[in-house]
Amino acid sequence: MNWVTILDHMPALPEAILLIGACAVMLADVRARDRVVAYWLAQATLLACLVATLFVVWASAGARYYIFNGLFVADLMSHLLKLVSYFAVSVALLYSRQYLHDRGLLRGEFITLLLFSLLGMMILVSANNFITVFLGLELMSLCLYAMVALNRDSALSTEAAMKYFVLGALSSGLLLYGMSMIYGATGTLEITQVAKVIKTLASNTADYRFLVFGLVFVVAGCAFKIGVVPFHMWIPDVYHGAPTAVTLVISTGPKLAAFAMAIRLLVNGLPDLAPDWQQMLALLALLSMALGNITAIAQSNLKRMLAYSAIAHMGFMLLGLLSGMVGGNWLNRGEAYTAALFYIIVYTIMSLGAFGMLLFLSRAGFECERLEDMRGLNRRSPWYAFLMMVLMFSLAGLPPTAGFYAKLAVLSAAVSAGHIWLAVAAVAFSLIGAFYYLRIVKLMYFDDPVDTTPIASRPSMRVVLSANTLLLLIWGIFPGGLMALCFVAVGNL
Numbered sequence: 001m002n003w004v005t006i007l008d009h010m011p012a013l014p015e016a017i018l019l020i021g022a023c024a025v026m027l028a029d030v031r032a033r034d035r036v037v038a039y040w041l042a043q044a045t046l047l048a049c050l051v052a053t054l055f056v057v058w059a060s061a062g063a064r065y066y067i068f069n070g071l072f073v074a075d076l077m078s079h080l081l082k083l084v085s086y087f088a089v090s091v092a093l094l095y096s097r098q099y100l101h102d103r104g105l106l107r108g109e110f111i112t113l114l115l116f117s118l119l120g121m122m123i124l125v126s127a128n129n130f131i132t133v134f135l136g137l138e139l140m141s142l143c144l145y146a147m148v149a150l151n152r153d154s155a156l157s158t159e160a161a162m163k164y165f166v167l168g169a170l171s172s173g174l175l176l177y178g179m180s181m182i183y184g185a186t187g188t189l190e191i192t193q194v195a196k197v198i199k200t201l202a203s204n205t206a207d208y209r210f211l212v213f214g215l216v217f218v219v220a221g222c223a224f225k226i227g228v229v230p231f232h233m234w235i236p237d238v239y240h241g242a243p244t245a246v247t248l249v250i251s252t253g254p255k256l257a258a259f260a261m262a263i264r265l266l267v268n269g270l271p272d273l274a275p276d277w278q279q280m281l282a283l284l285a286l287l288s289m290a291l292g293n294i295t296a297i298a299q300s301n302l303k304r305m306l307a308y309s310a311i312a313h314m315g316f317m318l319l320g321l322l323s324g325m326v327g328g329n330w331l332n333r334g335e336a337y338t339a340a341l342f343y344i345i346v347y348t349i350m351s352l353g354a355f356g357m358l359l360f361l362s363r364a365g366f367e368c369e370r371l372e373d374m375r376g377l378n379r380r381s382p383w384y385a386f387l388m389m390v391l392m393f394s395l396a397g398l399p400p401t402a403g404f405y406a407k408l409a410v411l412s413a414a415v416s417a418g419h420i421w422l423a424v425a426a427v428a429f430s431l432i433g434a435f436y437y438l439r440i441v442k443l444m445y446f447d448d449p450v451d452t453t454p455i456a457s458r459p460s461m462r463v464v465l466s467a468n469t470l471l472l473l474i475w476g477i478f479p480g481g482l483m484a485l486c487f488v489a490v491g492n493l
Contacts, residue, residue, distance in 0.1 A: 175221025
């Protein structure tokens with residue numbers, strides 16, 4: 001292999017570094033008894049990936065590149081989602097370290113599986129071929145299945161892992177079946193070529209119906225990975241049954257990858273079928289916002305409450321995703337896809353903070369996962385009660401947090417696209433959802449504490465958790481920078 005060939009494949013440098021780093025972590029875990037070596041090696045690998053991604057952006061001047069015969073695409077959206085994924089995984093490792101150590105779960109298996117799942121996310125984010133989509137999806141999913149079952153002594157974790165595996169396999173089968181039907185109609189697996197072929201087939205009624213039939217299965221597969229109704233049944237059980245550290249991982253990076261998969265398959269691959277998949281997404285969004293917000297009210301377990309909250313939030317994100325085409329033109333696509341991308345990034349940061357707070361308040365022999373565990377937090381630690389209040393305000397979509405601006409952006413996109421009834425329903429369900437978030441604030445500030453144990457954790461976790469939460473305030477007050485970055489990222493889709 002000559003230097004010209006190596007330079008041609010430079011956009012895949014972050015994936016190569018991550019693969020080497022994950023293998024190095026496995027070897028280090030075998031030779032070193034202390035898991036600190038594997039932990040810091042994983043953090044160094046993530047830092048190297050971040051530097052490599054920034055180098056690729058600089059070297060390519062933000063241009064789009066296709067490599068490996070069109071299997072892999074490197075564009076601004078993929079670079080941005082990869083950078084956010086590195087941040088999410090690195091912070092998840094930091095938040096989880098003490099929690100896993102106290103329970104004897106800080107093993108090389110967790111760190112290695114986490115890095116390989118990130119590799120699957122990166123492949124999925126840059127997929128430009130049905131084969132690449134499926135390979136990235138399965139690499140990510142198989143690692144997550146194993147991570148859910150990491151605590152082998154817990155029947156709850158084992159049950160959650162089995163449910164996740166069975167339903168995940170079903171969704172992968174649906175997605176694969178839909179992609180095979182689209183391949184049968186178009187004769188190509190490359191996503192950009194699929195879009196070109198479909199443009200010529202749109203006038204043929206028989207071919208169009210065949211494509212729409214395949215589209216139904218593709219949307220179902222994407223909906224499962226995003227976690228929206230009626231493909232949501234795995235989320236509450238997996239969030240509840242998995243160790244909180246694993247729940248944190250599942251609720252962040254994989255959401256970014258699922259969003260990218262939906263963009264690649266629907267927006268890039270099937271734009272001429274937009275009137276059909278937009279109607280499907282509208283129904284999924286409405287059902288998700290309704291069921292997620294209403295069912296979360298009845299939950300007494302914080303992890304299950306945040307699970308239903310995730311379902312509702314993904315419904316809001318779909319408002320942006322389904323608003324790109326209006327009346328047969330794509331004039332609204334910049335606003336719509338920018339809002340959706342902004343929303344998924346903000347949700348990732350909110351989820352990191354919310355589950356990070358649960359990890360922060362947990363200790364050896366105690367799991368912070370019930371509503372009662374939040375009682376009187378302000379008397380135990382006013383600063384962390386304030387941080388939790390900011391997180392709850394952001395999840396509820398209240399100003400001046402980033403969650404408010406994210407909801408405002410997707411609602412504005414929906415109104416611009418003429419989906420007034422969806423926007424009105426979204427506002428109503430958002431008001432309903434505010435109840436269970438504000439209930440936690442009430443417990444922290446107005447109830448007596450049931451646990452007076454001092455809160456102890458690593459200083460690094462305190463600093464990062466505080467920065468994580470304050471970032472939501474900064475983006476809520478000054479959202480222009482991130483919005484502009486998202487606009488540029490989706491501008492060359």
